[in-house]
Amino acid sequence: MTNELEEAPLSTTAERRAVTSVSGVTPGQEWAIVARGLKREYDMGGEIVRALRGVDLAVRRNEYVAIMGPSGSGKSTLMNLIGCLDTPDAGEYWLNGQLVSGMSDDALAHVRNKEIGFVFQTFNLLPRSTALQNVELPLVYAGVSGDERRQRATEALESVELGSRLDHRPNELSGGQRQRVAIARALVNRPAILLADEPTGNLDSRTSEDIMRVFSGLSDHGQTVIMVTHEPDIAAHARRVIVLRDGLVETDERRENFHERLSAFGSSVVG
Amino acid sequence: MAFFEAVKLALSQIRVQKLKSFFTLLGVMIGVMFLIAVVSIVEGMGKYMQDDIMGKIIPINTFNLRQRPAVTIGNVTRAEWLSWNRRPRIKDEDIAPVVAALPPGSRAAVVSEEQLSVESKYVAKPKQVDASNVSYQYFAIKNLGVTEGRVFTQQEDALGSPVVVIGQDVATYFFPGVDPIGRELKVGHIPYTVIGIAEAQGSVFGQSLDKFIVAPLNSPLKALTNRHGVIDQIMVQSPDAQTMIIAEDAVRSVMRSRRKLMPEVKDNFVLETSDQDLAFWDKIKGYLVVAGIALPMIGVIVGAIVIMNIMLVSVSERTAEIGVRKALGARRRDILAQFLVESATLSTVGAIVGVLIGVGLSALIAYLSPLPTHVAAWSVIVAVILGAGVGIVAGVYPASRASRLDPITALRAE
Known part of the structure; x- marks a missing residue:
């Protein structure tokens, strides 16, 4: 990996208008994510698809980041790498001070359990389990004992205002409630980052606003949030927006004047 | 992954899908039922030989x-x-x-x-x-x-x-x-x-x-x-x-x-x-017990194949769940254990039902015929262990398939 890192074309920085330069960053406690030269290729029936072509990324603790990009831009691939569901073909990825690129499957499972809270577009709750059981799940894999598990899961559900729905199964909950159960589940193990993949993709706009308020609240309380979305309205809640195109970071901007850019992006990409 | 969670999960699966579970476990149930019944007949005949027949021909001591x-x-x-x-x-x-x-x-x-x-x-x-x-x-x-x-x-x-x-x-x-x-x-x-x-x-x-x-x-x-x-x-x-x-x-x-x-x-x-003469009987009994175990084995093997099949279906139906579990930190062995325990629980339940039916059948035979059946404790233990074993063996392949699923692919499944 080290060799590949040296080969990683940092010269491509010139092609981007990066707000945060990664070259000067030392992975450590203040950085939730440090990624250098991430590359990922897929073999799609003989044709090599270069989904990521050398992405540099650094996210500080407490940041609230949205990752955008048209389909095929590599944002899903990047999310899988950030989420430790996949490993890069080249490049280095530091999560919360640990080098995770090149870890074994089981080690990655452990990192996912401890450091990452997933929120999915389709909620991905276990249908036969109650809200409480769903939220307990990460704690089960963390080896937390029954009583503590129940207590922590209950607290997590109360924090998303679902304290009265502990024993409801997903099909007895509304979409917004389901997503809040998923958020509680993502947060219950106090992860380094909350990683949301199109968190409002299956929700109506009012419920979406609701969920976004929850995210903002979490961010205000110091939670690092990374959200993949293609909806500019949703991305607008983040304080930093990274736009990918063709497997590279196209823009990476802080909140300052980002509304204009966002609407420009919206009309050029989504519209 | 807590053992009891997996057992509870498996039991709730059975509760939710009673009919499907019944058919799944039919092979194991029938196998175990015959095992219990045949062994109880053989044991009963042994007791009959000892107490009634030999006792009348050659008294004790x-x-x-x-x-x-x-x-x-x-x-x-x-x-x-x-x-x-x-x-x-x-x-x-x-x-x-x-x-x-x-x-x-x-x-x-x-x-x-x-x-x-x-x-x-x-x-x-x-x-x-x-x-x-x-x-x-x-x-x-x-x-x-x-x-x-x-x-x-x-x-x-x-x-x-x-x-x-x-x-x-x-x-x-x-x-x-x-x-x-x-x-x-x-x-x-x-x-x-x-x-x-x-x-x-x-x-x-x-x-x-x-x-x-x-x-x-x-x-x-x-x-x-x-x-x-x-x-x-x-x-x-x-x-x-x-x-x-x-x-x-x-x-x-x-x-x-x-x-x-x-x-x-x-x-x-x-x-x-009488002991000498019973030694002959013990030999015959040995053959009968082997037959009594060998024949139900066919049922058990069929049962194992059905359970394996059902577990494969279950794995593919629950691919998304496996993806979620993996995303939330389940390691391969957690997923493997979950499906193995589930499969073992399933077939143990089948074996227990088989034991109950077998005991009932043996009582019925004793009631309807002159054969004094006697359910042997060892046959019950063998049956239950057999049930769990069949579940584990039948579950290995589906469970290892589940454990090797790629989380990204699994999460995309609906």
């Missing part, structure tokens, strides 16, 4: 000195048979030395037996019965009592009085509507006075044990059961098992020295005990 075994279950080779025939018979002269050698508390009875035609004036047709002339201790040794009349005395025995104690079937056949006591029964044209009717002995494998007459050892019947000077057997009973071993040794050494057998020569007589 008793052995018979004979030329050859009376009961031969299993294969006897022709050569063996011929060698038995060449052996000398037990003789009248053997009686006194054998009885003299017995340890205190033991008693002996001489028995000679033959199938003989018997007639009475109340029935036109004569009939074959088991006729034996025995010494008076016979009744005490065999614990054979009478329902009417009496058994014969030592004096009658010594004098050779023409009296008989008859079995229930003999009484009903030869004396329809009349009291047999004091009436005559003819064997070989010699009349015998009926002095007692023995207690019913029941039957063994449909053969009545009540078709017999017993006359004193020295009665004229002796001429019909054996040629002069020869007897069939000396029955020896000891008060307990230890004394019986001493008695056996004493009788063996008396007989060997009387027959002048060199130490390297084998006995040319047998000391037949």
Whole structure:
């Protein structure tokens, strides 16, 4: 990996208008994510698809980041790498001070359990389990004992205002409630980052606003949030927006004047 | 992953899909049911052999000195048979030395037996019965009592009085509507006075044990059961098992020295005990138990294949769930364990249901047939372990498939 890192074309920085330069960053406690030269290729029936072509990324603790990009831009691939569901073909990825690129499957499972809270577009709750059981799940894999598990899961559900729905199964909950159960589940193990993949993709706009308020609240309380979305309205809640195109970071901007850019992006990409 | 969580999950799957689970577990259930039932029949027959059959033929702490075994279950080779025939018979002269050698508390009875035609004036047709002339201790040794009349005395025995104690079937056949006591029964044209009717002995494998007459050892019947000077057997009973071993040794050494057998020569007589005869039964029982296990195995193997199939379906139905679990931190072994426990739980439940049905079936057989079934504890344990084992074996492949799923692909599945 080290060799590949040296080969990683940092010269491509010139092609981007990066707000945060990664070259000067030392992975450590203040950085939730440090990624250098991430590359990922897929073999799609003989044709090599270069989904990521050398992405540099650094996210500080407490940041609230949205990752955008048209389909095929590599944002899903990047999310899988950030989420430790996949490993890069080249490049280095530091999560919360640990080098995770090149870890074994089981080690990655452990990192996912401890450091990452997933929120999915389709909620991905276990249908036969109650809200409480769903939220307990990460704690089960963390080896937390029954009583503590129940207590922590209950607290997590109360924090998303679902304290009265502990024993409801997903099909007895509304979409917004389901997503809040998923958020509680993502947060219950106090992860380094909350990683949301199109968190409002299956929700109506009012419920979406609701969920976004929850995210903002979490961010205000110091939670690092990374959200993949293609909806500019949703991305607008983040304080930093990274736009990918063709497997590279196209823009990476802080909140300052980002509304204009966002609407420009919206009309050029989504519209 | 907590073991009980997985068990609970598996049990809730069964609850939700009762019919599907029933069909899934049918193979294991039927296999285990037959295992329990067959073993219970075999065990029951064993108990029956021991208590009813052998107990009636050779009583407890008793052995018979004979030329050859009376009961031969299993294969006897022709050569063996011929060698038995060449052996000398037990003789009248053997009686006194054998009885003299017995340890205190033991008693002996001489028995000679033959199938003989018997007639009475109340029935036109004569009939074959088991006729034996025995010494008076016979009744005490065999614990054979009478329902009417009496058994014969030592004096009658010594004098050779023409009296008989008859079995229930003999009484009903030869004396329809009349009291047999004091009436005559003819064997070989010699009349015998009926002095007692023995207690019913029941039957063994449909053969009545009540078709017999017993006359004193020295009665004229002796001429019909054996040629002069020869007897069939000396029955020896000891008060307990230890004394019986001493008695056996004493009788063996008396007989060997009387027959002048060199130490390297084998006995040319047998000391037949019920245990010996039961050894034959144990051999047969061994085969039956193997058959009783082998046949249900077919059901169990079919059951295993069905369970494997269902688990594969379950894995593919729950791909998304596996993806979620992996995303939330489940390692391969967590997923593997989850599906293995689920599959093992499933088939153990099947085995337990099979055990219950098997026990019920065994009770039903005992109720509807003369077979006294007996559910063996070991068969229940084997069945349940078998159930869990089948589940684990059948679950290995589906569970390892589940554990190897790529989380990204799995998460995309719906």
